[in-house]
Amino acid sequence: MxxxxxxxxxxxxxxxxxxxxxxxxxxxxxxxxxxxxxxxxxxxxxxxxxxxxxxxxxxxxxxxxxxxxxxxxxxxxxxxxxxxxxxxxxxxxxxxxxxxxxxxxxxxxxxxxxxxxxxxxxxxxxxxxxxxxxxxxxxxxxxxxxxxxxxxxxxxxxxxxxxxxxxxxxxxxxxxxxxxxxxxxxxxxxxxxxxxxxxxxxxxxxxxxxxxxxxxxxxxxxxxxxxxxxxxxxxPCDNALPYFKGLGYLCEPYNNPADFFLDIINEDSTAVGMSKMTIITIPIDEDNDMEDTDSIALGLAIRFTRSAYYKQMMADLDALSSDDKKKTTAYKGIPYTTPFLHQLKWVSKRTFKNLIGNPQNSTAQICIATFLGLIVGSVFAGVKNDATGIQNRVGALFFLTTNQCLNSITTVELFITEKRIFIHEYISGYYRVSAYFFSKILADMVPMRTLPGIILTSLNYFLIGFKPTAVAFFTMMITVILVAYAASSMSLAIATGQNVTSVANLIINICFVFMIVFSGLLVNITTISPWLLWLKYFSIPRYGLNALQVNEFTGLKFCSELEQGVNVTCIAPSPFTICTGEEYLKMQGIDMTFLGMVKNYVALICMTIIFLSIAYLKLRFIKKYT
The missing domain is CATH 3.40.50.300 (P-loop containing nucleotide triphosphate hydrolases)
Known part of the structure; x- marks a missing residue:
């Protein structure tokens, strides 16, 4: 603080x-x-x-x-x-x-x-x-x-x-x-x-x-x-009291002129009570629903149009008006004296300084990611290549994708808290909408979604005991980060333009609940009715979980073979009768080919771009006038 x-x-x-x-x-x-x-x-x-x-x-x-x-x-x-x-x-x-x-x-x-x-x-x-x-x-x-x-x-x-x-x-x-x-x-x-x-x-x-x-x-x-x-x-301000004195309104000694003028309008002073009958000379119908204050204002406005001050004002207006006076064009597009990259540079610097100087949003998220990484890594530590290892691996991967989605709700305030400042600075010609939008993406959303993903992957990967290869490690890290990008982009698309965060949080939570249902863990995708199956294509956790499972399960064996070649684990009573990671992926309906793996990343990237585009358009066409 x-x-x-x-x-x-x-x-x-x-x-x-x-x-x-x-x-x-x-x-x-x-x-x-x-x-x-x-x-x-x-x-x-x-x-x-x-x-x-x-x-x-x-x-x-x-x-x-x-x-x-x-x-x-x-x-x-x-x-x-x-x-x-x-x-x-x-x-x-x-x-x-x-x-x-x-x-x-x-x-x-x-x-x-x-x-x-x-x-x-x-x-x-x-x-x-x-x-x-x-x-x-x-x-x-x-x-x-x-x-x-x-x-x-x-x-x-x-x-x-x-x-x-x-x-x-x-x-x-x-x-x-x-x-x-x-x-x-x-x-x-x-x-x-x-x-x-x-x-x-x-x-x-x-x-x-x-x-x-x-x-x-x-x-x-x-x-x-x-x-x-x-x-x-x-x-002129000095002529206001003499003008109203000429109308019959006399300011009492030691009375504030500003209060005196309000008293005249509200019929709330001794001077008004003595003089109001001489001011309101316009005829008012009995059926007229005009309020007393409005009728007084109308009477005073008409008297002003007949005064010498009004005539002098109109003469001044005519003297200042050019011969080619046209309809005012005050609401045209705003020209900028600095290029886009210059604006992006300085607005990004300001955004990054605000991020560093606000530990509630930056340090807290990193500390929470570290704490969760240690806790989850301890819970799922030391997975084995047997039936229990399948369940523990899937549970850990499901937690990683779900956690990244739920943490993205913090991006809801990205454009809400500074909405008034943005509108003021934009219509004042400080910067373009695009410069402000990309500065927020580059200096705020990207680092706050990238660092937690790196921390979670680094802590969980070795504590849990996932596949010990460098390619699999970095593949998991990239996947977790892409899931965070897509989920955060969806949160921005929903929240941009809102005045409060409560409604946006409710909508985002409902969306994530349906996405998690169709992620592939809570219900087997192959058993869903065809008329509902199309919803799986809108599930961000599904693409992330599929990519993580293909990355982890490909090449794994869960059955111990004896010298005689008899598979003891597979013939033993168990809810899992799976010997290889490929069998598990096939049973879940997951495409384990290289093209299937690429489809998951393409889907996450496309969803990120689409949601960011929606957020930008909402920011671009947000109501900027009062």
Whole structure:
């Protein structure tokens, strides 16, 4: 537990140092005032970096389809999340404020192109032009890091580390979803002061926030106030209180403006009680099922469209819009600045470091494989070439194949635990899906399936007393490893894309139960009804057990012959009347030819490739938008 905690602490310190270096080396050069927007050019480490970007959004509306009712009687209901929202986000701190469920997080995700485009209408521009295909690569989106079980560092350190991670790519626009949530007042203030410093350096910072304290509120440059998906105010933060005062809403002395705005929306203050009749002037039908909050939001939204601030905002939008403005193309494919092999190299390094630094998954599996190898080797130690030797050999081989299948369940968490991190890094343009997938296969699945197979074979082979030849030893080792690969690939194919491991574990266990039944030990394959016999072709343990039995039993003799040539063992009362390994294989219906042996390996390799392909396709087409 200490190693991950220390590593996360050092990571937080490293990124905090990185932020300080950025602040130290960034210089600001003011360009000529263009009459509308004062652009700032940032020089990073003495080189030209970027101009402060201005993001505009025009008539954004977002509608989703929700299913309601019980199963079998469900109906689809349309719900408007955002309705005709427009605005200008200039370099600085741009806050999106509103009550819970007002659509502020949805607006943030839409601007960051992380929302499902289905049901989305409107235009999003950057410096007057449609968003480029690589917008996700030149912008940053801060998410939480850490897990529920291993905190490692405090909330404030995690938040600052998350910001530092996004600053590595030097984004011109930085998005944050409620950066103060879960932080105490002092830490939240420190995080916003850090963002303010970056905003003063010409960076465009857009974030949603629920109910900030006044010391945080006064840092905002631009305020966007939403309620029920409608725009109630958008403009300079300093002008928000005068605007609402002009509507008849007077903020009481020593009242937090952010709380005051929420009180207006929720009709929860003295000022609201005195002024609400002058605000809601729209006619509302008696049969209208609109909630009170929605009606207030609609009334305030209509009043805003008639204000001078709205007219100025629309003039600013027209000034920033280029003549060739087209429908936004924010959701195109992500171009990459680095090749596949470069991404594979670094993501594999990270995966391998995480594997080494997480002893719960790496060291524990190796220790368990060693312990099982010693126990099984002791139980089946010293097999003989008689009737009991047949039973003991088959039991040991069956255990090896079954154990490799059941141990593969640990791969279920390979893509589940990092699902949120993968989605964030992928849509941010860090790497390709293929680079992430193969890094997990090469740096995690392969070593954690190969090492236990080598350990089990090395310990069991000589303790049990299998056929004493080098070819047979390495054949068994390769077979055990291939069984682990195939079983792990099947687990990945089932678990990829899932949010929790419980359902995936249940499905995988059911599959392995049927596979073990058709492995050839619990029931003789030759006695199974033809209409069920086809299931044997889907049994991973069957291919592994067949290959191991052919490898071990070929050439073995289990009968002691006297000088007179009479076979005493075979004529003695025994449940096994088998004299050679070939007779046993024939009785089990196992093809002992070279071609039959090759078929087992081809089947295991093909199943591995097919299951990995399914896992990759599920990862490739996983839902990546919120």
């Amino acid at each position: 200490e190693r991950p905690r220390r590593s996360r602490y050092f990571l937080a310190c490293a990124f905090a140092s990185k932020i300080r270096q950025i602040e130290k080396h960034v210089s600001i050069c003011d360009d000529e005032d263009g009459g509308f927007l004062r652009k700032k050019k940032i020089n990073f480490l003495g080189s030209g970096f970027a101009e402060g970007s201005t993001m505009t959004f025009h008539h954004i509306s977002y509608r989703v389809h929700l299913k309601t009712g019980h199963y079998g009687f469900r109906k689809v209901v349309k719900k408007d999340i955002l309705t005709d929202v427009s605005g200008v986000m200039k370099p600085g701190l741009n806050a999106i404020l509103g009550p819970t469920g007002c659509g502020k997080s949805s607006l943030l995700d839409i601007l960051a192109t992380r929302k499902n485009p289905k049901g989305l209408t409107g235009d999003i521009l950057i410096n007057g032009f449609p968003l480029p295909p690589n917008f996700k690569c030149i912008s940053g989106y801060v998410v939480q890091i850490g897990t529920h079980f291993i905190r490692g560092v405090s909330g404030g350190e995690r938040k600052r580390t998350s910001i530092g991670l996004e600053l590595i790519t030097h984004p011109t626009v930085l998005f944050l979803d409620e950066p103060t949530t879960g932080l105490d007042a002092s830490t939240a203030n420190a995080v916003l002061l850090l963002l303010k410093k970056m905003a003063l350096q010409g960076r465009t910072i857009i974030f949603s926030i629920h109910q900030p304290r006044y010391s945080i509120y006064k840092l905002f440059d631009t305020l966007t106030l939403l309620a029920a998906g409608r725009l109630l105010y958008h403009g």
